[in-house]
Amino acid sequence: MHPAPSVIVFTVLSGLGFGFLAYLGLGLAAPVGATAFWVWALGYAFAVAGLMASTLHLQNPRNAWRAFSQWRSSWLSREGWAAVITLVVLAPVALTAIFLRFPSATFGLPGAALALATVYCTSMIYTQLRTVPRWNLWITPVMFLGFALTGGAILAGLKWPAIVLCLALAAVLAASFVLGDRRLAESGSTLESATGLGRIGKVRLYEGPHTGTNYLMREMIHVVGRRHAQKLRVIAVVFAALLPALVLLIAPGGSLWAIALAVVLHLTGAFAARWLFFAEAEHVVGLYYGAR
């Protein structure tokens, strides 16, 4: 699949933002007063920046408001609702923490749950697609929630939970690579099933439908990134999980510099992992073009 920058920025930043907001809602990072303002603003900024980025790849953004209409069947629509409701429900929690110095625990619980539900909905936009076997797997939502919880814990300055979650994220990423690599074969889709000609014998593309490229090929058949897939996998695991864990382990507790460094490292790894998530994913339509 084509790794569109807007979609990568959307999923990484809004995932981090909603993950962080979940911890704030639960009161696990419980600043009050002026500090609370900056902390909540950071969470909202990541979440909203991600959501704004998601509109950049729309070819016809003036109809974007209609995306709220199909929550009964569409995960993308549900994601939009979950995001807006989360931001609205958490607003009084943030405002009371900032202006009334009211701690947000329990009162923020529904918002925290909604924040994680938003990340789940985002992951389901991809997980639901049977056409992309690598995504159509239980580990995709686990991976998205893993990134949200890990990034949120790092930002919230929760030293030991963050370290544990980093190690869990490394394991989830490694598992997603192993499981993902065999998904296309497991899906049973081949050029033979795609054409129905397997009953005769082995099928090969003899001539494509056109000499140039087209929307489908640009969007679904992306082979450039797969060449460096192994290196990028290592970069993703090391930067998103191992290095932040190491920084938090050796830095003195509560050091803002350590948190900032860990977040920057984590985001670098998250962007690499998300880029690979798209670039490595094979769409079954590629079979018709003799590609994958």
Added chain:
Amino acid sequence: MTELPTNTQKKLGLVIDLDICVGCHACVTACKGWNTENYGAPLSDIDAYGEDPSGTFLNRVHSYEVQPSDGGCSQTIHFPKSCLHCEDAPCVTVCPTGASYKRAEDGIVLVNEDACMGCGLCAWACPYGAREMDMAAGVMKKCTLCVDRIYNENLPEVDRVPACVRTCPSGARHFGDLGDPDSAVSQLVADRGGMDLMPEQGTRPVNKYLPPRPKDRPAEAPLAALADVKATGIAGWLDRLLEKL
């Protein structure tokens, strides 16, 4: 609404005969022509006369070579592909705006271009590559089964079929109600063993493909006897001599 109808009164669709298609691309051209002048945004071409031309098509013809597993010559099979108007159309349910829908009355899958935001998720959800974003109009385009022809009483009755079917010079394309077991297309599917593409994707396509008929295969090479010439005279003597060496 992007929820699928539980049942449609009719299941209008195409039956494509892979035994007959000659790969002339007339259906591709007729489709592009009709759908550029009629329903919805025209099918644009980008950089049509330049270095890197590309454009929107609702129907494309791939050509495949199949090597029979029981030996014999390989077969060339031309393979037209367009929207299969699936009963479990994943492109419809993923649509967040309600632009994609499947009609309860005849099962045609359509896009309401006025509501489409051009996110492309429906094209991702389709295993067949039946949907293409028009890069000039910014909306998703797909086969309409020529909904503006098949019910159009301004056209002569013979023309009230999809443009691809009307134009096919070899008679490889058939249009009809696949929900009616007595229709000509349903009979054709039953007689010839019509098949679904990628049944493992669970889309339950309405369109069916008729597999190529088995090719005749001579039992043995008929010219073999002619090649076994018995030489006589000096040539025969040389032949026998060389054989003994």
